[in-house]
Amino acid sequence: MTEHQVINPLSIGTDYEALAARYRPIFQRIAEGALEREQSRTLPHEPIQWLKDAGFGAVRVPVEYGGGGASLPQLVELLIELAEADSNIPQALRGHFAFAEDRLNSPPGAARDIWFKRFVDGDVVGCAWTEIGNVEIGDVITKVSLHGEQWRLNGEKFYSTGSLFSDWIDVYAQRSDTGGDVIAAVRTRQPGIVQSDDWDGFGQRTTGSGTSRFVDAEVDAQNIIDFATRFKYQTAFYQLVLLATLAGIGRAALRDVSRQVRERQRIYSHGNAQRVSEDAQVQQVVGDIAAWVYAAEAATLRAAQPAQQAYLARFAGDEQWERSANVAAEIESAKAQVVVTELIQRASTQLFNALGASDIRQGKSLDRHWRNARTVSSHNPVIYKSRIVGDWEINRTEPPFVWQIGNGPDRKI
Structure with missing residues (x-):
């Protein structure tokens, strides 16, 4: 092991089957209670x-610090397995893994070591970035201010996904000074x-994506991080978690439709077989x-691979490689978003063509797959990603690495 690796070990991957096991x-266990949580809208605090107790939040932390040492594609593969069990949970942990990824990209030192230890000890980070209401694009109403020797946070956020389950909250704010x-x-x-559990979307109903209000909440100075230093492939990373969820x-959906067809006894007189499971159509x-x-x-x-390369390039001392890796991470996650969004919405709708009217009953909640897929797909509008990819393919225009949402400027007619 070289001196550089001793000082800054990286998470380059591990034996996936051993990790997943x-x-x-x-x-x-999570899957066994998912349907009941969906029907009763019970938040997944226990799962x-x-x-947390099993160290899942530290799977990307280098093994030298007690973490799992997983590569980014391996994290995504784990999140796919978790999303099959309950799609709300990987989305609820999206902010945590993004914050952890940012710490993985931060310079080696005591501050990073502290966060690695927190992750290994089971701490989970929620997020609170988006402000709704009368907020124009570019405005940040939430402020962090110095009161004597103590920093304090004031503001209000919506879409605080995962924060109800978290030990920390990653808040996007503006320094008042x-x-x-x-x-x-x-x-x-x-x-x-x-914190308020006021998320009322028709899908992903138990992600804990409600309102967070901050009134003179204390912030340690070392936990105020310049946003300009945020890891460059962050939008691609956020999208990868959503892709894994989808x-x-x-x-x-495939698991459920296969089981329903396998167990179904009723057939149609104009069908093609004596058992539905043997019907060719x-x-x-x-x-x-x-x-x-x-x-x-x-x-x-496939889309997760260039993001891992962007992580490795961060410490390679090759600016051109790092820049091209970040572009690839963004473009490939966007391409995957365009395709995966359509495929999973189609799959979660078409499953009903293999079933009957009894399978739309609320007790089965098979509609949750489409509702959840449609909700996840409503993040980061896919039409804009198609345009960004097209502009790259035609003109080699680099994609935006950070984007915002808010009210547009008033227009006088």
Whole structure:
């Protein structure tokens, strides 16, 4: 091992089957309660605690620090398996893994070591970035200000995905003194933080994506991070977690439709066989779904590879390699988004063509697969990703690495 590797060990991958074997029993337990949680809208506090206790939040931390040492494609593959069990949970952990990825990309030193230890000890980080209401693009109303010797955070965020389950919250804010954009990592369990379970989307109903309010919440100075230093492939990374969630939804839809067809007793007089499981047209529907899910999963795993290269390039001292790797990470995640979005929405709709009217009953909740897929697909509008990819292919225009949402400027007619 070289001196550079001793000082800054990287997560380059491990034996995937051995890694996954640690978590598959937990995934199975999560899957067993997923339908009941969906129907009762019970937040997955206990399942996420199982994962925390098993060190799941540290799978990307280098093994030298006690983590799993997984590569980014291996993390994505784990998230696909988790999403098959319950698609809400990988999305709830999306902010955690993004913050952990940012710490993986930060310079070696005591500050990074502290976060690695927290991840290994089971700490999970939620996120709170988006402000809704009368907020124009580029505005950040949430502020972090120095009061005497203590920094304090004030503001309100929506889409605080995963924060209800977290020990820390990754808050996008603005310094009141310099106006600079920062990430403020705040401890969740402290005075001045009020969290609300007011997410009312028709899908992904238990991701804990409600409102977070901050009133003079304390922030340690070392946990105020200049946003300009944020890892460059962050938008690609966020999209990869959503792609993994979609692929897992597809696997769950395939699992459920296969079981329903296998067990179905009622047939139609104008069908093609004495058993539904032997009906050639029904078999074709399930076969199509299997192929679409296969393609979606393959595209997702392929898209994760350039993001891993961008992580490795971060410390290679080759600016051109790092830049091209970041472009590839963004473009390939966008290409995968265009394809995976369509395939999984199609699969989660077509499954009903293999079934009957009894299978639309609420007790089975088979519609959750489409609702969840449609909800995940509504993040980061796919039409813009198609345009970005097209502009790259035609003009070699680099993609935007950070984007924002907010009200457009007033237009006078």
